[in-house]
Amino acid sequence: MRQRNTLLALAAASTANAASFADLCATAHVRSALPLNGTLLGIDLLPSSVTVSIYNASSSPSPSPGSSGGIGARSASYNYCNVTVAYTHTGKDDKVVLKYAFPEPSNFKNRFYVAGGGGFSLSSDATGGLEYGAVGGATDAGYDAFSNTYDEVVLYGNGSINWDATHMFGYQALGEMTQVGKALTRGFYGRDSDAKVYTYFEGCSDGGREGMSQVQRWGEEYDGVIAGAPAFRFAQQQVLHVLPSVAEQTLDYYPPPCELAKIVNATVEGCDPLDGRTDGVVSRTDLCKLNFDLKTIIGEPYYCAAQNSTSLGFGFSKRQVQGSTTSYQPAQNGTVTAEGIAVAEAIYNGLHTSGNQRAYLSWQVTSELSDATTTYNSNTDSWELSIPSTGGEYVTKFVQLLDLDNLSDLNNVTYDTLVEWMQTGMVRYMDSLQTTLPDLTPFQVSGGKLLHYHGESDPSVPAASSVHYWQSVRSIMYGDLSPKVSQEALADWYQFYLVPGAAHCGANSLQPGPYPQNNMEIMIDWVENGVKPSRLNATVSSGDYEGETQMLCQWPERPLWKDSSDAFECVSDKESVKSWTYTFPAFKLPVY
Ligand SMILES: *[C@@H]1O[C@H](CO)[C@@H](O)[C@H](O)[C@H]1NC(C)=O
Ligand SMILES: *[C@@H]1O[C@H](CO)[C@@H](O)[C@H](O)[C@H]1NC(C)=O
Ligand SMILES: *[C@@H]1O[C@H](CO)[C@@H](O)[C@H](O)[C@H]1NC(C)=O
Ligand SMILES: *[C@@H]1O[C@H](CO)[C@@H](O)[C@H](O)[C@H]1NC(C)=O
Ligand SMILES: *[C@@H]1O[C@H](CO)[C@@H](O)[C@H](O)[C@H]1NC(C)=O
Ligand SMILES: *[C@@H]1O[C@H](CO)[C@@H](O)[C@H](O)[C@H]1NC(C)=O
Ligand SMILES: *[C@@H]1O[C@H](CO)[C@@H](O)[C@H](O)[C@H]1NC(C)=O
Ligand SMILES: *[C@@H]1O[C@H](CO)[C@@H](O)[C@H](O)[C@H]1NC(C)=O
Ligand SMILES: *[C@@H]1O[C@H](CO)[C@@H](O)[C@H](O)[C@H]1NC(C)=O
Ligand SMILES: CC(=O)N[C@H]1CO[C@H](CO)[C@@H](O)[C@@H]1O
Numbered sequence: 386m387r388q389r390n391t392l393l394a395l396a397a398a399s400t401a402n403a404a405s406f407a408d409l410c411a412t413a414h415v416r417s418a419l420p421l422n423g424t425l426l427g428i429d430l431l432p433s434s435v436t437v438s439i440y441n442a443s444s445s446p447s448p449s450p451g452s453s454g455g456i457g458a459r460s461a462s463y464n465y466c467n468v469t470v471a472y473t474h475t476g477k478d479d480k481v482v483l484k485y486a487f488p489e490p491s492n493f494k495n496r497f498y499v500a501g502g503g504g505f506s507l508s509s510d511a512t513g514g515l516e517y518g519a520v521g522g523a524t525d526a527g528y529d530a531f532s533n534t535y536d537e538v539v540l541y542g543n544g545s546i547n548w549d550a551t552h553m554f555g556y557q558a559l560g561e562m563t564q565v566g567k568a569l570t571r572g573f574y575g576r577d578s579d580a581k582v583y584t585y586f587e588g589c590s591d592g593g594r595e596g597m598s599q600v601q602r603w604g605e606e607y608d609g610v611i612a613g614a615p616a617f618r619f620a621q622q623q624v625l626h627v628l629p630s631v632a633e634q635t636l637d638y639y640p641p642p643c644e645l646a647k648i649v650n651a652t653v654e655g656c657d658p659l660d661g662r663t664d665g666v667v668s669r670t671d672l673c674k675l676n677f678d679l680k681t682i683i684g685e686p687y688y689c690a691a692q693n694s695t696s697l698g699f700g701f702s703k704r705q706v707q708g709s710t711t712s713y714q715p716a717q718n719g720t721v722t723a724e725g726i727a728v729a730e731a732i733y734n735g736l737h738t739s740g741n742q743r744a745y746l747s748w749q750v751t752s753e754l755s756d757a758t759t760t761y762n763s764n765t766d767s768w769e770l771s772i773p774s775t776g777g778e779y780v781t782k783f784v785q786l787l788d789l790d791n792l793s794d795l796n797n798v799t800y801d802t803l804v805e806w807m808q809t810g811m812v813r814y815m816d817s818l819q820t821t822l823p824d825l826t827p828f829q830v831s832g833g834k835l836l837h838y839h840g841e842s843d844p845s846v847p848a849a850s851s852v853h854y855w856q857s858v859r860s861i862m863y864g865d866l867s868p869k870v871s872q873e874a875l876a877d878w879y880q881f882y883l884v885p886g887a888a889h890c891g892a893n894s895l896q897p898g899p900y901p902q903n904n905m906e907i908m909i910d911w912v913e914n915g916v917k918p919s920r921l922n923a924t925v926s927s928g929d930y931e932g933e934t935q936m937l938c939q940w941p942e943r944p945l946w947k948d949s950s951d952a953f954e955c956v957s958d959k960e961s962v963k964s965w966t967y968t969f970p971a972f973k974l975p976v977y
Pocket of ligand 8: 542543787788789
């Protein structure tokens with residue numbers, strides 16, 4: 386009898402759910418669920434702007450294969466209520482458009498999910514959380530970010546910075562979208578105004594920086610943040626993209642791309658065994674840095690066939706061809722030169738002033754030297770400077786304040802000039818783009834969990850950049866505790882993992898290593914069930930060890946195979962940690 390009642394109740398509930406999705410996904414209901422003016426300080430919602438529609442997965446065509454990001458593709462399998470609503474900042478008369486995807490009530494699991502973007506874009510997709518039973522949201526940040534990238538609007542004109550857009554892109558837009566979204570989520574599903582809505586962020590590259598911006602500025606709003614390869618310490622990070630070109634100019638040697646590729650390949654080959662297993666992956670770039678002499682590569686032959694190459698670059702301005710440029714490369718047949726090695730060493734060694742003070746860290750040895758790629762001039766049959774637009778555009782727009790998409794040349798540009806550009810960018814955008822505040826107390830105190838990871842052979846954002854931030858947080862928050870005690874305290878809520886061999890936010894075609902696949906499951910378990918990870922689950926996706934699970938070591942421990950037929954051990958290695966540790970005396974301000 387009791388069982389039958391339960392079944393009836395369940396049936397009634399599911400009918401109510403089925404009937405109610407259309408009721409919930411209705412303009413009047415959404416308007417009534419909006420937070421009232423005055424509840425979220427400084428945010429006035431505009432009820433008249435609300436639009437709603439039910440997205441029916443079954444009746445909608447699936448997104449085209451290869452459509453960007455992959456996250457959007459998930460929406461094809463879920464029905465959701467598509468809501469847009471705008472707000473204005475009190476007294477400001479601006480307009481920010483938000484969009485949200487609400488799962489059907491039967492799928493809703495009390496969660497809110499924010500996805501990070503990349504390059505100069507915030508995510509414009511609100512559907513990434515549907516597979517986790519989460520409401521998701523996206524914001525146009527007040528500068529129509531659904532169609533514009535931030536670098537297109539950062540200048541009103543030469544010399545005139547759009548600070549509203551800068552702060553919105555920097556951290557504010559996502560924080561406000563999340564605040565409104567959580568309140569709206571409670572109202573939409575009829576929960577109490579103080580009901581818990583587990584709130585997650587997941588992103589990589591600029592998305593990782595965005596995640597860190599939320600941890601730093603809106604810590605109380607988030608329960609779990611997953612930040613990959615964050616493009617933070619923005620000034621140093623963007624100017625770093627120009628370092629390889631300046632090294633080539635300074636050393637007056639413009640290596641053929643094939644020579645650089647050979648240097649990287651030979652380094653990977655030479656350092657592969659140092660971690661105890663020869664598997665094509667340098668799981669210990671620190672041992673490579675400490676024990677491998679690049680000069681031993683001099684004289685090794687290289688050959689690359691002629692090609693019309695599409696160079697990846699990390700160009701992320703919309704006015705430039707997104708992510709790729711095509712150029713002709715003749716056959717390259719030669720041997721690695723001392724000059725080529727000197728360029729590689731200058732790049733891996735990182736930026737120093739003319740007085741030999743360190744200004745910044747660099748990519749780990751074994752990372753591809755993508756930003757050093759030269760272009761072929763068929764008139765002179767020689768290789769010439771090619772300034773990566775990532776760094777070039779940052780210098781023209783953000784430092785020089787000129788509405789130009791790239792530096793046209795490096796005349797009179799020295800290592801000292803790069804340091805000056807970093808200094809200008811750091812000070813000017815200290816409270817907007819820099820994104821390295823190391824005191825995360827509000828996030829920690831409210832119970833937030835941070836999972837931070839970085840591909841060890843990342844050729845765009847150096848892995849050491851993440852290590853440096855972890856060290857900054859540890860010393861600022863636990864400076865009075867011993868290393869061991871502070872590491873344990875930190876690991877209760879902030880864990881950092883290097884991903885051996887991995888490139889920028891993904892696997893590396895040159896090193897068939899592991900990559901984490903189920904970070905959100907791990908994070909949900911940590912936040913909602915209290916299951917604290919101690920290693921990070923990752924899977925090898927190609928090569929001889931395809932399918933192997935590697936439980937990655939939590940920083941500062943490092944992997945080491947004692948016997949290549951077993952799993953690696955996680956070891957402490959002081960020399961190794963030292964090789965990842967930097968100070969930046971070129972700057973008088975602390976660089977967190
Ligand atoms: C909130 O304030 C805005 C103007 O700042 C106004 O347009 C809007 O109608 C107000 N919302 C409500 C629910 O009163
Ligand atoms: C989805 O289905 C609902 C209910 O059948 C219908 O009212 C709505 O128009 C559909 N929406 C779309 C976008 O097809
Ligand atoms: C969601 O609604 C907005 C505003 O009406 C519309 O522009 C957008 O195409 C809708 N998205 C989907 C997936 O239906
Ligand atoms: C470097 O190694 C990759 C594969 O690992 C190969 O495709 C490429 O041709 C190599 N390049 C050179 C210059 O040896
Ligand atoms: C590169 O492209 C040019 C012009 O399209 C063509 O003539 C040439 O054969 C191509 N070379 C290679 C190596 O593909
Ligand atoms: C590259 O140059 C060497 C020495 O000049 C020559 O022996 C070799 O055949 C060349 N390789 C190719 C593929 O052309
Ligand atoms: C500017 O950036 C583009 C890539 O978008 C690159 O091809 C070009 O060589 C750069 N300009 C200079 C002067 O290096
Ligand atoms: C901005 O400055 C650049 C570089 O000096 C110049 O080429 C461009 O014409 C200027 N734009 C405007 C609108 O004045
Ligand atoms: C590791 O991730 C893989 C791929 O997502 C998954 O199949 C496996 O269950 C995970 N293992 C653990 C221990 O989490
Ligand atoms: C100040 C300075 O060094 N100026 C030099 C900049 O570069 C040009 C040539 O590109 C020289 O002529 C200038 O003397």
